[in-house]
Amino acid sequence: MLTDRGVDLLAERFDLAPRLGSLDDVGALIARKIGECPRRVLGTPAYFRRMGVPAAPVDLHAHEAVIYDQRTGGTEWTFQRGSAEIALTVSERMRISAAEGVRAAVLTDAGLTVASEWMFAPELKSGAVRPVLTAWALPQ
Numbered sequence: 799m800l801t802d803r804g805v806d807l808l809a810e811r812f813d814l815a816p817r818l819g820s821l822d823d824v825g826a827l828i829a830r831k832i833g834e835c836p837r838r839v840l841g842t843p844a845y846f847r848r849m850g851v852p853a854a855p856v857d858l859h860a861h862e863a864v865i866y867d868q869r870t871g872g873t874e875w876t877f878q879r880g881s882a883e884i885a886l887t888v889s890e891r892m893r894i895s896a897a898e899g900v901r902a903a904v905l906t907d908a909g910l911t912v913a914s915e916w917m918f919a920p921e922l923k924s925g926a927v928r929p930v931l932t933a934w935a936l937p938q
Contacts, residue, residue: 816832835916838913838915838932838936839852840927842905858888862890863911864891864908864911876937904918
């Protein structure tokens with residue numbers, strides 16, 4: 799099964815499932831971390847030509863966000879640089895519950911998003927999507 803929704807692994811009788819993000823409550827389950835990937839603020843060059851390139855997290859107030867509406871997403875984004883931490887609420891242009899929809903929206907210049915680098919790896923490599931605010935870290 800391929801789904802973005804939260805699944806009760808025991809109730810739905812799953813034997814194995816990869817999960818993204820932090821594990822809030824694994825209860826009787828066994829969990830192993832198999833990797834991590836940096837998360838970035840990403841957008842297309844056309845979007846940044848239209849809206850400008852944010853130089854600091856507070857600049858995101860003037861931007862439109864494509865929100866991944868799952869437990870790892872939301873409108874509150876937290877950035878860290880050294881000992882400084884900034885949490886802010888971004889303006890959502892749209893809220894999407896499937897990763898494929900987030901990709902499609904960003905790739906059609908609808909807004910910027912926070913995503914793991916692997917989700918846009920080919921586009922990052924080709925330049926079709928650009929990371930911004932790279933001096934700031936987001937939770938992995």
